[in-house]
Amino acid sequence: MYTAMKKSIWLPLLLFTGSAAPDYNVSPTPDTFVAATPCGDVPRHQLGIPADLECEMIKWRLTFRRxxxxxxxxxxxxxxxxxxxxxxxxxxxxxxxxxxISGTFRITENKGATTGRYIFTLQPTGSKTPIAFLQLNEHLLHLLDQQGHLMIGNAGFSYTFNKQNTHL
Structure with missing residues (x-):
């Protein structure tokens, strides 16, 4: 009887917690996204790359730990x-x-007109400049400018980040 009572208390609690959880992946296993992007004004500012330095490309490796x-x-x-x-x-x-760079991030629901479910906002430690991405799907993030618009690439590079497959 005591075991049945314990189950009857915990089952509703588990069901409630499960239904309130977000539908993006929450896991101690890190998610890693990679990209090769143009070295435009916005990422230069976000990453602190000097404006007068010759730069055509940035290779990124972004790891989230949730x-x-x-x-x-x-x-x-x-x-x-x-x-x-x-x-x-x-x-x-x-x-x-x-x-x-490292720091904290938060995930918020996308309320804008651009297609995408969530906005990932990075807050680097010691910096006032956040870096934001729109989640296009489970495997793709796209860099946003300071106004929340999708960044436009060039003939050689885009601002889309691809999730690395950890099972290769």
Missing amino acids: DPRRQGRDDFRLQYTYGMTKPGTRGFMNNGTSNE
């Missing part, structure tokens, strides 16, 4: 390399310049 035990304290790590492209390769002349 831990259900630490709700509201989700964190990210962004590793990036920028510089002039090396002709005929996917790399940089002189290996480019690499940097890393």
Whole structure:
């Protein structure tokens, strides 16, 4: 009888908590997204890349860690390399310049006119400049400008980030 009573108390609580949970993946396993983007004015500002530095491309590696035990304290790590492209390769002349930022992020429901379910907003530690992405689907994020508009790429690069498959 005691076991049946314990089940009758916990089952409704589990059902309630499960129905209130968001439908994006919450897991201690990190999600990693990668991209090669133009080195435009907006990402230069967001990443602190000097405006007078020659730069054609930025390679990004963005890792999100969402831990259900630490709700509201989700964190990210962004590793990036920028510089002039090396002709005929996917790399940089002189290996480019690499940097890393980290901080917290939050996920909010998209209330704008642009198609996409959630907005991921990164708040780098020690920076006032947030970096925002629109989640296009489970596997794609797209960089947003400071007004919340989709960034437009060029003939060689877009601002779309692809989720890395961790099961390869």
